[in-house]
């Protein structure tokens with residue numbers, strides 16, 4: 001892909017200079033010159049009144065033949081499935097039904113037979129299981145090798161991965177090896193009439209939603225953060241929805257989850273793990289968060305923002321959270337101020353959460369914060385500014401000074417919960 005200026009057409013009008021968001025264009029002797037800061041966004045091409053700037057795109061030609069099926073790379077840690085993998089199977093199920101293809105879960109690790117039924121119950125028609133002591137803990141080199149081998153052999157058209165710490169490391173490695181595209185942190189997935197994956201995610205600092213396609217390469221790859229999609233209630237599989245019946249009839253498999261009507265196929269893989277591939281060794285796993293509630297999985301979150309004024313004031317947030325048995329969240333402003341660690345940040349560049357109750361204290365409700373919490377079931381906002389945007393998404397709003405309201409609330413709840 002490259003960009004060039006047709007000197008004979010360019011008049012040096014400077015329209016492109018104004019339009020370039022990276023300041024990559026200068027005009028010398030009435031001809032635009034494009035510098036190395038260019039990110040090929042195409043703004044100059046669109047604005048040029050003389051059609052003097054061109055972007056050449058190398059089209060590889062569609063390499064979609066033979067690619068079929070939706071896959072979810074299912075993440076486990078210490079033999080426990082990450083919730084996001086179940087949520088992705090729920091969404092993957094919808095995509096697979098729309099495309100009329102199977103949904104497969106891919107599971108890597110050691111001693112994982114107990115998870116097979118859970119994956120099928122969560123929507124998978126098939127489980128590819130690479131069970132090997134060498135895969136016990138996530139290891140970039142080996143996991144990439146095993147997955148690349150499998151994807152090249154079986155050719156899924158869509159691969160979905162949870163945007164966890166591990167998923168964020170793994171997905172780009174896979175995409176680079178497979179020479180395909182990857183859309184990170186999608187907030188919506190769908191397929192168009194040609195069966196292409198429509199990957200929607202916030203862009204330009206969260207101000208627009210962009211829908212991205214991967215037209216020429218396969219598989220189409222996307223990561224999705226926890227809590228963006230809902231996992232399937234296993235009981236739904238017993239109902240007579242046509243979608244689920246279709247899933248059931250098509251499969252004659254070898255695994256069944258207790259209490260669930262779904263059946264599926266299990267394919268056990270013989271992973272190729274070569275010593276030469278392993279460049280790092282895990283000596284010890286040290287857990288950063290000890291005894292704290294994981295905000296991505298909490299049912300109740302009490303969050304504090306810049307309105308708290310200083311780090312020590314997070315105490316009142318912690319006290320309310322502890323009274324409710326919830327976790328502590330924060331806006332990026334509070335994190336950037338160094339009042340609390342980034343582990344607690346909710347929002348576009350933090351965690352996406354969807355608790356039953358989200359209490360926002362001294363948080364204005366910037367679009368990037370809302371992106372991470374607005375699907376919470378019940379939102380309570382406490383802010384002294386009645387026009388703060390957080391009230392637009394709040395179920396209950398309390399206009400007042402948080403230093404009065406929060407301790408009052410904590411006191412009342414302590415009494416009520418005695």
Ligand SMILES: Cc1cc2nc3c(=O)[nH]c(=O)nc-3n(C[C@H](O)[C@H](O)[C@H](O)COP(=O)(O)OP(=O)(O)OC[C@H]3O[C@@H](n4cnc5c(N)ncnc54)[C@H](O)[C@@H]3O)c2cc1C
Pocket residue numbers: 205206304305306307308330331332333334345346347348349350351361362363364365366367368369372382383384385388400401402403
């Ligand atoms: C690319 C990008 C990504 C971003 N990602 C995130 C993200 O992941 N998460 C995130 O949160 N932000 C993110 N931001 C920052 C975001 O735009 C806002 O700047 C941030 O959310 C503001 O945090 P805040 O609401 O705590 O602070 P402010 O916007 O300053 O709001 C403070 C609020 O506290 C209220 N207040 C003050 N004192 C009191 C009091 N005593 N009692 C009651 N209310 C009081 C004020 O009325 C005000 O509404 C991102 C920005 C960009 C550009």
